Amino acid sequence: MAAKKIKALVIVESPAKARKISGYLGKDYHVMASMGHIRDLPANASEIPAQIKKEKKSWASLGVNTEEDFDPLYVIPKTKKKLVKELKEALKNSEQLILATDEDREGESIGWHLTEVLKPKVPVKRMVFSEITKKAILEAIENPRELDLDLVAAQETRRVLDRLYGYTLSPLLWKKIARGLSAGRVQSVAVRVIVLRELERLAFRSGTYWDLKAVLGAKTGNQTSFDSQLITVDGKRLATGKDFDESTGKLKEGSKVLLLKEEEAKKIQADLLKKDWTVTKVEKKAQKRNPSAPFTTSTLQQEANRKLGMTARDTMRVAQRLYEDGLITYMRTDSVNLSGEAVTAARKCVEGRYGKDYLHPTVRQFSSKSKNAQEAHEAIRPAGTEMKTAEELNLTGQQNRLYSMIWKRTVATQMAEARLTFQSVTITSGNCEFRSTGKHVDFPGFFRAYVEGNDDPEAALDDQESALPPLNENDQISCKELDAIIHETKPPARYTEASIVRKLEAEGVGRPSTYASIIGTIQDRGYVRKAGSQLIPTFTALAVSRLLEEHFPNLVDLNFTAKMEQTLDDIATGDAERLPYLNKFYSGAEGISEQVKKHEETIDPRKACTLNIDGIEASVRVGRYGPYFEKKKGEENLTASIPDSIAPADLSNDLAEKLIEEKQKGPQSLGMHPEEGLPVFVMNGPFGPYIQLGEVVEDGPKPKRVGIPKNYDYSELTLNQALSLLTLPRRIGHHPVTNKVVNAGIGRFGPYVLHDKVYKSFGKEGTFEHEGKVYDVLNVDMDTAVEMLKQAKRRSAPTPIREIGEHPEDKEMVAIFDGRYGPYVKHGKINATIPKDHEVESVTMDEAVVWLEAKAAKMGTKKTTKKKAAKKKAAKKKAAKKKTTKKAAAKKTPEKKAAKKKAPAKKKAAKKTAKKTAEKSTEKTTTKKTAEKTEKE
């Protein structure tokens, strides 16, 4: 027996790493992956052991025994049970256990948990390495060390603190604001940062100013024209955007600049057109630029977002593939360090590709600027020693683009600095001075490979040459054009995925593995929505942020995490203890536990949900069905919903008054339908404005309704337009090719054209442009419809490869189809993949039924974990329904009620999709997705 044993079981965190290391270590070693943490605090009620639950301890739901030294209750989650069993099996046949998890706080902890769970009876060693090369691995295995229990304690402190923070503050929010909300050390700060920016925008007052822009050229010699900007008048500097006070829209107090109004600007313009123009000053300044550090997770996400328009989540998904294929190094890292192997490869590549002149004379190394970098991995770079390009690797699509970016950035790090000359020329005319600036790239250096992107799309890239023609003092200039231009100061920009990741990293909040999910969490909880690339906070976020700021200011302070990290560092070095720190945080009069209890009694939930905004008479309230305005008028309490598309910074008193008035007036009849004799109403529902013909009658059929396409302003809709919309769907004619009928109508997802069961939606604005003309559902002609239908993806109904027969229970057909993931059996809505060891031809009905049942059961369990956001929205809807269904129960026939109950899942999904479609209507990149979704339904 003993002879058959292998030398050691080596455990790392990721399978890709395991494969690579296994190759270096050979057959004597068995390398396995832990897939991250194998144990954790119970995530929810279902993970708390029954025993503990029964005891009804006050701390049971925390999973941390706050009565006894904050002893954590660790459980192995369901998803990890199988893996743990496999690890135990493997350990039985090993003479040694080697923990080769990452060399950081979490990695050390994973190693410790492994020993706790596997309870090895053989010697245990800890090995660490910072690059995965054969040499480094063999060296590491010869020089093992012990587990660092102080580092493990630091991780546990972090874990427990985050749990105490999140699981004591969140319930307070459920009680005071809305169920399902959450607070956390990271997310609450992220939300707060976004909210503060929105409040700045809300308080922002725009100012305007005028200036002059000239197009000039020398009178002799090189007469290339160049732009010039008015800088001073009578020696007084002209006002620009930064001279304005953001809260008033006026010039900052005491500023000595000149603010031009329209008449003055135009007067100067007229004046100067008659005057001579002379160069009075020429300045040149040389500057050098150095390449940026190689990518970390955070900078990769930022650049991919700016340059490739990818979300943080997309970026990580694509990077994961590149990593698994062995093309890049690990993608979750906070280190800017390049290994010796990488530097050598990059330098060789630079020399070969661009020549010696482009090589930086010495090796360039970078040091991390991020606040609490743990640097367990390298920077993100092309793997190996070859520095192959994306083309050489035959990459395509997003993989190609992301890899190329990584390649360029890495190679650029070893390239020579770029040398630039900046020119600044002053041109005088009359009592005015103009300035032109230019830039000349003397030597491009690393620009040849890589230039960092910018958040501001208008900002010129560094490598762009924008040199002025040669100019000397006293040169005579001719003015070719002179324009007076109005400028408006703009509010500070909203955060994007890129800028919020940058901000969080700069503050040391969050980790490489979490940046992408933070953005997901704050959206799932309904704190933030995305409009294009902007992250817009909801009114809920404003209310939650205010509550936390008011009552727990230190917890949502930007420095909270940084301070925590200092303590954790002390714990890791053995200079501090976990217990006093956690005690101070949780227990005692100032501890979070007491504070929450106190505020539970004192905070008035009505007030917590009410936002009073300067300059707006009505209050904004966060209600169960979304935000609404509320205003007292005598005895009456007037309310009006705030549409989803309205951002907090868009609020104004006029808007509030308008919405309240509209609501109070009730549905407005545009007039009578000439044939039906019924009034035509414009109404506003959860899916936006719609037209209704006649009123709701008890026991009668539902009145005809039709949504108003986005290209019509519902508040200015005419009776004729409404009547036209009510006639939909309309027949456009017969398709010239198939001779089948083509119709135009409005469905759940808005206006569409329909031909032979193929739908094509009008664009996000409800219009379609064809040969320079804009069409919508009312005026679309056959020519345009044919063009639109060409763009529709035809989805022919899939044909089964084999029909097995009728299902024994409901007699519905069970058949085999060929899908993207191999053949599968289909019965109704349930699809189950056929196991690999079965032939399509030999599948029996009995087998198929077993697979289908297994799949159905699986789907049942999945729902609870996955569709969190959907669940929340659904719950809201359900709650909303309650009253109406109860009241309306009498009106509805029993069959109708039953039908409603039967298909709730489908309804929810459809609603969600519809909502998304509406929400994302402004987003360029998702139009395609929306179209796809539309078709699926």
Add this chain to the structure above:
DNA sequence: CAGTGAGCGAGCTTCCGCTTGACTT
């Protein structure tokens, strides 16, 4: 697909960091 702003009330919602499958047909 369509209007709400409130309660009868069991048990539950929730954190941050590590990681990949499962899975989309």
